[in-house]
Amino acid sequence: MTADVARPDAQVHFGIFFQGVNHTTIWSDPSSGSQIDFETFRRVATTAERGLFDAFFLGEGLRLREQDGRILELDIAGRPDAIAQLAALAGITERIGLVATQNTTYNEPADLARRLSGLDVISGGRAGWNAVTTDNAWTGENFRRGGYLDHAHRYDRAAEFVSTVREIWDSWRDHAIATSQHGASWVEPDAIRPVERAGAHIRATIRPTLPRSPQGHPVIFQAGDSPAGRDFAAANADVIFSRHGTHFDDALAFARDVRTRLIAAGRPEDDIKILPGTQIVLAEKESEVEEKVRWVREGQYTGQTALSLAGQVWGKDLSDRDPDGPLPAEDPLPRPISETRGAPRGGQDPLEIAREWRARAEAENLSLRQVVIATTARSGFAGTPAGVADELARWVRHGATDGFNISPYLVPTGLDEIVEWLVPELQERGVYRTEYTGTTLREHLGLRDPLTRRA
Numbered sequence: 043m044t045a046d047v048a049r050p051d052a053q054v055h056f057g058i059f060f061q062g063v064n065h066t067t068i069w070s071d072p073s074s075g076s077q078i079d080f081e082t083f084r085r086v087a088t089t090a091e092r093g094l095f096d097a098f099f100l101g102e103g104l105r106l107r108e109q110d111g112r113i114l115e116l117d118i119a120g121r122p123d124a125i126a127q128l129a130a131l132a133g134i135t136e137r138i139g140l141v142a143t144q145n146t147t148y149n150e151p152a153d154l155a156r157r158l159s160g161l162d163v164i165s166g167g168r169a170g171w172n173a174v175t176t177d178n179a180w181t182g183e184n185f186r187r188g189g190y191l192d193h194a195h196r197y198d199r200a201a202e203f204v205s206t207v208r209e210i211w212d213s214w215r216d217h218a219i220a221t222s223q224h225g226a227s228w229v230e231p232d233a234i235r236p237v238e239r240a241g242a243h244i245r246a247t248i249r250p251t252l253p254r255s256p257q258g259h260p261v262i263f264q265a266g267d268s269p270a271g272r273d274f275a276a277a278n279a280d281v282i283f284s285r286h287g288t289h290f291d292d293a294l295a296f297a298r299d300v301r302t303r304l305i306a307a308g309r310p311e312d313d314i315k316i317l318p319g320t321q322i323v324l325a326e327k328e329s330e331v332e333e334k335v336r337w338v339r340e341g342q343y344t345g346q347t348a349l350s351l352a353g354q355v356w357g358k359d360l361s362d363r364d365p366d367g368p369l370p371a372e373d374p375l376p377r378p379i380s381e382t383r384g385a386p387r388g389g390q391d392p393l394e395i396a397r398e399w400r401a402r403a404e405a406e407n408l409s410l411r412q413v414v415i416a417t418t419a420r421s422g423f424a425g426t427p428a429g430v431a432d433e434l435a436r437w438v439r440h441g442a443t444d445g446f447n448i449s450p451y452l453v454p455t456g457l458d459e460i461v462e463w464l465v466p467e468l469q470e471r472g473v474y475r476t477e478y479t480g481t482t483l484r485e486h487l488g489l490r491d492p493l494t495r496r497a
Contacts, residue, residue: 047439047440048439048440048441049438049439049440049441050439052438052439052441052444052473053438053445053473053474053475054434054435054438054445054446054468054473054474055096055315055317055444055445055446055486055487056090056093056094056095056096056445056446056447056448056460056465056474057095057096057097057098057099057139057141057317057445057446057447057448058086058087058090058095058097058098058099058447058448058450058457059099059101059283059319059447059448059449060083060086060098060099060100060101060453061101061449064101064117065116065117065342065343065347066321066342066420066449066451067342067450067451067452067453068338068341068342068451068452070341070344071341071452073452073455074452074453075453075454075455077121077453078121078122080127080130081454082453082454083127083130083131083454084131084134085453085454085455086098086450086453086454086456086457087131087134087135087138088134088135089454089457089458089461090138090457090461091135091136091137091138092461093457093460093461093465094465094474094475094476094477094478095138096138096139096445096483096486096487097138097139097140097141097170097483097486097487098128098131098135098138098139098140098141099141099143099170099172099263099283099447100124100127100128100141100142100143101124101143101172102123102124102142102143102144103120103181104145104148104176104181104184105180105181105183105184106120107382107383108180108382108383109350109353109354109380109382109383110353110358110359114350114383116344116346116347116350124142124143124144125142125144125157125158125161128140128141128142128161128165128169129160129161129164129165132161132164132165132168133164135168137168137478137481137486138168139168139169139170139261139482139483139486139487140161140165140168140169140170140483141169141170141171141172141261141263141483142158142161142169142170142171142172143172143174143265144158144171144172144173144174145174145175145176146173146174146175146196146199146200146203146204147175147176147177147181147190147191147196147199147200148176148181148182148184148185148187148190149203150246151203151206151207151210151239151244151246151248152210152246152248152250154207155206155207155210155211155250156210156250156251156252158171158207158260159210159211159250159252159254159255159260160252161260162254162255162257162259162260163252163253163255165255166255166256166481166482167255167256167257167258167481167482167483167484168257168481168482168483169255169260169261169483170260170261170262170263170281170483171260171261171262171263172263172264172265172283173200173203173204173262173263173264173278173279174264174265174266175191175196175197175199175200175266176196177189177190177191177192177193177196178381180380180381180382195243197266197270197271197273197274198242198243199243199244200274201274201277201278202239202241202242202243202244203243203244204262204278206237206239206241206244206246206248208259208492208493208494209237209239209494210237210248210250211250211254211258211259211260211492212254212259212494212495213234213235213236213237213248213250214233214234214235214250214252214253214254215230215233215234215235216254217230218230218233218234218253219253234249234250236248236249236250237249237250255482256481256482257482257483257484257485258484258491258492258495259492259494259495260483261280261281261483261484261487261489262278262279262280262281263279263280263281263282263283264278264279264281264282264283265282265283265284267284267285272299272300272303273303273307275300275303275314276300276303276304276306276307276309276314277307278493279314280314280315280484280487280489280492281314281315281316281317281487281489282300282314282315282316282317283317283318283319283447284296284316284317284318284319285318285319286318286443287318287319287320287422287443287446287447288320288420288421288422288423289421290436290437290440290442293318293437293442293443294440294441294442296316296318297316297441297442297443300314300316309493313490315444315445315487315488315489316443316444317443317444317445317446317447318443318446318447319420319446319447319448319449320420320422320423320446320447320448320449321338321420321421321422321423321448321449321450321451322422322423322424322430322446322448322460322464323335323338323422323423323424323425323451324424324425324426324427324430324459324460324463324464325424325425325426326426326427326463327426328425328426328429331424331425331426334424335424338451339415339419340415341451342419342451343411343414343415343418343419345365345366345411346361346365347414348365348410348411348414348415349361349363349365349410351383351414351418352369352370352410352413352414354379354380354383354387355374355379355387355392355395355396355399356370356372356374356375356392356396357374357375357377357379357392358375363410364410365409365410365411366409366410366411367409367410368403368409368410369396369399369400369403369410369413370410373393373396374392374393374395374396375392376392376393377392378390378391378392379392379395398417399413399417402416402417420449427459427463427464427466427467428467430464430467431464431467431468431470431471431473432471434446434468434473435468435471435473438473439473444487448460
């Protein structure tokens, strides 16, 4: 490490991001396990804990993805509730954090606060909450609310929601419960404070039912990347789960922007941990890396998946086309792309995307499938264990990030190479723990006390 390293003692933090509905998991590979059976979740979580990961992170959607009005059968289509899965995993793991994605738009604070607090208590202080928002009518149809909130108001409700949840979590005093059977009562008089809310979005009178866990509150993650999302994170979050996990300069710019917003919010600039989502592809020899990356991408983007993604842009069924042939000669339908397939291209101009794709196909002599892979595939990191370890250490010690949320391209075996090959290389470089030194998720991440619990 050079003398200009910003954080010479920084450590790499790892989380495993077990995605929900998606095409980045190579579900069709013979070694792929069930996306629903508990055994898959058990294997992934215990492997991550063996690798001393900070957290097991579950993505979750409230509605199955669709295309052209039909369920998208090419993706992984749903699985058991995140908190239910994590509660089961709490009983067979000892240290790893357990993070659930839960929506602030289509939940209610009293119920969600209780379920998250329950997970936190039974896991001994290992729970986390990825607080997300939704503003599309497609998801809202499940709740007979349509879009429900204008885009501009989704973070207004989220701010009220998180504030209410935190007040619920703070409503039990420390040491409220009797420590022996000789106490006059099970709980001290006036130890539980009711919560009254009468805001623009949330109106409730709540009598909380659970005491705090050893970490005080579940750790709050936030994944919004818009300016409003970054401001919301700076005011409320403990961890940011970002998209900036491929290019160093992009990640460093994002980190600097977040730290500036933290200072503006009256918090220390290191008060949030930044853990971008990324994919890691390892090969034992440098000569094998390119072929391994090609295999992963072609497994993720099969011919039919490529045609489906192109069909989303063109606004029509392209399943009868040749994925290894050219892009469609005709122009896409001139209407914004629907979010029912997911948000990354939602609302974008399909004509502009088609122009960009055609220019790239012509310049690089690419087929339809190759264009989709080139413009859609998550890059992340690829190389030998030693080479990737050097790069991850550079990112963390130069302040571009605090670690990474890894999306494995295979489950349940996708973490095996990372735990067995990459973790030892990081440990040799002194940038990764050799044992857990705490018992809570907040301790693993090196976080301060919850915002509302500080003097």
